[in-house]
Amino acid sequence: MKNLNAFVKVVTTAGMVLALLVPASAQKSSANWTNLFDGKTLDGWKSVGGKAPYTIEDGVIVGRMTKGTPNSFLITEKDYGDFILELEVKLEGDKTNSGVQTRSHIDPAGNNGLGRVFGRQVEIDPSSRAWSGGIYDEARRLWLYPLDLNQNAKTAYKPEQYNHVRIEAIGDEMRTFLNGVPTAYVIDTIDREGFIGLQVHSIPDELDGKKVYFKDVRIQTENLKATPFPKDVYIVNLKENELSATEKQSGVKLLFDGKTSKGWKGVKTGEFPKKGWTVEDGVIRVEKSDGAESTNGGDIITQDQYAAFDLSFEFKLTEGANSGVKYFVTLQEKTKGSAIGLEYQVLDDERHPDAKMGRDGNRTLASLYDLITSNRNKRPRRKIGVWNRGRVVVTPDNKVEHYLNGELMVSYQRGSKEYKDIVAISKYKDWENFGEAKQGHILLQDHGDQVSFRSIKVKKLK
Numbered sequence: 001m002k003n004l005n006a007f008v009k010v011v012t013t014a015g016m017v018l019a020l021l022v023p024a025s026a027q028k029s030s031a032n033w034t035n036l037f038d039g040k041t042l043d044g045w046k047s048v049g050g051k052a053p054y055t056i057e058d059g060v061i062v063g064r065m066t067k068g069t070p071n072s073f074l075i076t077e078k079d080y081g082d083f084i085l086e087l088e089v090k091l092e093g094d095k096t097n098s099g100v101q102t103r104s105h106i107d108p109a110g111n112n113g114l115g116r117v118f119g120r121q122v123e124i125d126p127s128s129r130a131w132s133g134g135i136y137d138e139a140r141r142l143w144l145y146p147l148d149l150n151q152n153a154k155t156a157y158k159p160e161q162y163n164h165v166r167i168e169a170i171g172d173e174m175r176t177f178l179n180g181v182p183t184a185y186v187i188d189t190i191d192r193e194g195f196i197g198l199q200v201h202s203i204p205d206e207l208d209g210k211k212v213y214f215k216d217v218r219i220q221t222e223n224l225k226a227t228p229f230p231k232d233v234y235i236v237n238l239k240e241n242e243l244s245a246t247e248k249q250s251g252v253k254l255l256f257d258g259k260t261s262k263g264w265k266g267v268k269t270g271e272f273p274k275k276g277w278t279v280e281d282g283v284i285r286v287e288k289s290d291g292a293e294s295t296n297g298g299d300i301i302t303q304d305q306y307a308a309f310d311l312s313f314e315f316k317l318t319e320g321a322n323s324g325v326k327y328f329v330t331l332q333e334k335t336k337g338s339a340i341g342l343e344y345q346v347l348d349d350e351r352h353p354d355a356k357m358g359r360d361g362n363r364t365l366a367s368l369y370d371l372i373t374s375n376r377n378k379r380p381r382r383k384i385g386v387w388n389r390g391r392v393v394v395t396p397d398n399k400v401e402h403y404l405n406g407e408l409m410v411s412y413q414r415g416s417k418e419y420k421d422i423v424a425i426s427k428y429k430d431w432e433n434f435g436e437a438k439q440g441h442i443l444l445q446d447h448g449d450q451v452s453f454r455s456i457k458v459k460k461l462k
Contacts, residue, residue, distance in 0.1 A: 033086075036076065036196070037061060037217040048106055048115040049073045052200035061214040063200035065096060065207050071138075073101060073117045075197040082170050084224055085196060087217040088162040091126050091210075098124040098212045101138065101197030102169055110139075119194055120144070120186070122167055122176050124212075130154035132163070133176045133183030135236075143380070145184040146406040149234045156181035162215070170226050172239070182229045187237040187244055234310070236389070236406065240282050241455055252310075255302060255442070255456040258282040264300045267331065267339045267443070273297035276446060283452045284444070286323060291448035293337035301329055301339070301441035308396040308461040311442060314454050316387050320351040321449035324369060327392060328440035333431050338445055340428070342414075342435045343369035344392055344402050346451060348384055359425075366390070366402050366409040370426045374402065374409040381405075387454075395461060 036044065039059040047054055050072030054063050061074065080103070091098055099121040110116020118139035125131040133153060135145040147154055156178040157163060166177040172192075176183045198214050229235075231250040237243070241258030255263055261272040261279050276297015278285050289296035306327070313325060329341035345367045349355040354363045358370050365381060366374040382388050382405065391403035394414070402410035412419055415436050428434040444453060 032220050032223055033218045034220070035218050037215070039215075042074070044077055045074050046077055047072065047074050049111055049117050050114060050200070050202065054198075054200070059215065061198065061217075063098075063198065063212045063214070065200055065203045065210045065212070067203060067205040067208040069202060070111045070114065071117070071202050072200040073197040074200075075101065075104070075106070075117070075195045077195075079193050079195050080169075080219065080221065081193040082221065082224055083167075084220040085165075085167045085169075085218070087165050088213075088215045089124050089165055090160070090162045090213040091124060092160070092212070093207065093210050094126045094128070094159060096126060096203070096207060096210050096212065097201040099136065099138070099199040099201070100124070100165060100167065101195070101199065102167055102174065103191045103194035104138070104197055105191070105194050117197060119191055120174060120188070121199065122165060122184075123147075124157075124163070124165075126157060126159050130157060132157040133165075133178035133181075135174065135176065135184045135186050143406055144186050144188075144238075145236050147183070148403065148408040149236070149406050150183060153178065153181050153183045156183065162213070166227075168224070168226050170224050173226065173244070175226060175229060177227065182227075182233055185229055185233060185235045185246075187235065187239060189238050234391075237455075240314075243457070247457075250459065252457050252459045255458050256284050256454065258454065261300075263303050264444075265303060266298050266300055267294070268298040273300065283454050284456075285450065285452045286444065286446045288318070288450040289446075289448045291322070293448070294339075294446050295448060297446050299326075299339050299443050299445050301331075301443045305439040305441050306394075306458065306460065307439040308394050309392075310394075310459040310461060311392045311457070313390050313456045314387050315346055315390055316452040317346065317348050317384050318450045319348060319384050321348050321384075321451050322346070322352050322354055322447040323449060323451040324443075324445040324447070325390060325392070326443035326445060327394070328435055328437045329443045330437050330440045338447070339443055340431060340434070341440060341443055342371075342400075343445075344390060345369045345374075346390070346445075349381075350384075366404040368400075368402065368410050368412065370428065371422050372410050372412055374404070375407065377407065380407040380409070393461075 050069040052066040052072035054074045102120050104119025107116045121136045121138045123131050123134045131147040134147040164179050168175040174186045266273045323346040324343040326341035326343045333340040347365050349364045360373050362373040389405050393401045398414035
């Protein structure tokens with residue numbers, strides 16, 4: 001994140017808005033742009049999904065938030081595949097919400113016949129959460145790219161002012177920019193075309209009548225060129241066990257190739273376990289046994305060790321399952337059960353008793369096991385049997401963050417007084433300098449329950 005911070009600071013200090021850098025190529029090829037809104041009529045658009053009205057005032061599309069109606073959308077009558085879209089958006093208040101649908105679709109029977117829009121949406125969020133520019137999958141997969149994944153971009157939104165939105169949908173990739181700041185980057189596997197839509201969000205009654213404004217809506221569909229993203233901005237790549245060219249260039253590497261156990265070994269034997277673990281159909285899976293720690297195939301660890309890193313993984317739990325992803329595993333500690341290390345807890349909180357043990361829920365999903373309780377927001381938690389996206393980031397100055405489906409769940413400083421105080425009252429109190437090793441292995445835990453992993457990636461940080 002440091003490079004992006006410095007970049008934004010330099011541009012701002014010079015008295016320039018970063019947005020000037022993004023549209024430069026568009027300005028040179030303005031003849032390739034097509035206006036989607038003529039400033040006078042709503043020709044080419046139609047209203048669906050809810051009853052919030054859209055009108056035109058002084059050359060601007062105005063949507064009025066209306067109590068008692070579901071999300072409303074003004075959508076294009078035409079579908080679009082690859083495109084670059086630009087527009088200006090302004091919202092009244094800091095408790096409202098809006099968004100821009102891309103490559104989206106509609107279920108005509110949804111919302112009691114009003115139609116239910118679904119597809120990728122670029123969020124416009126004036127609240128303190130500050131996720132404007134993030135990517136949400138409306139009425140389907142929910143959040144793909146919350147702005148917790150790019151915290152430096154949270155300050156890009158300008159309240160009560162027009163905000164410049166740029167969306168690049170080229171091939172499988174979608175990149176967003178807000179007021180010129182690189183905001184979100186998703187590589188997806190579905191929806192290569194669909195309509196574009198302008199959202200008026202459903203609201204509580206007290207927001208009735210609040211307005212959202214859209215203007216200067218234009219699109220480019222030929223001679224498209226993606227704008228480079230800073231190398232330290234995280235990419236959500238939904239293609240299983242694959243790296244994009246951009247990820248490779250930024251230093252991301254696969255820890256699991258989707259086909260073999262290469263790069264992994266058992267803690268007990270130094271070789272990949274002959275039982276208890278399987279690799280098939282793009283998944284590395286610990287099989288169910290007796291529900292105890294490391295009694296079947298045992299834990300597996302990476303061949304290599306890591307100091308500062310950005311680790312991503314997808315996991316899928318079975319009912320009642322328990323596992324974990326550990327880091328800074330040195331194998332120096334003596335233990336009869338699982339190998340010792342800092343642990344991103346992987347757990348069925350509803351059905352496994354471990355969720356009610358420990359202290360204040362510090363053994364629940366995405367927690368720093370037995371030390372720090374994860375964010376208790378229900379939103380990032382998915383149903384059992386659905387793939388989840390986990391992430392652990394350790395910076396060179398020993399700041400550590402846990403993410404679940406893009407949302408920040410835990411943040412702490414390794415080696416700090418606060419950290420040592422927590423360790424002193426945990427199950428790890430008897431191990432000297434627990435979790436403070438300069439480097440260590442990454443571990444997938446065998447806890448006797450079936451848990452699947454895929455898309456395991458790591459990037460060394462300097």
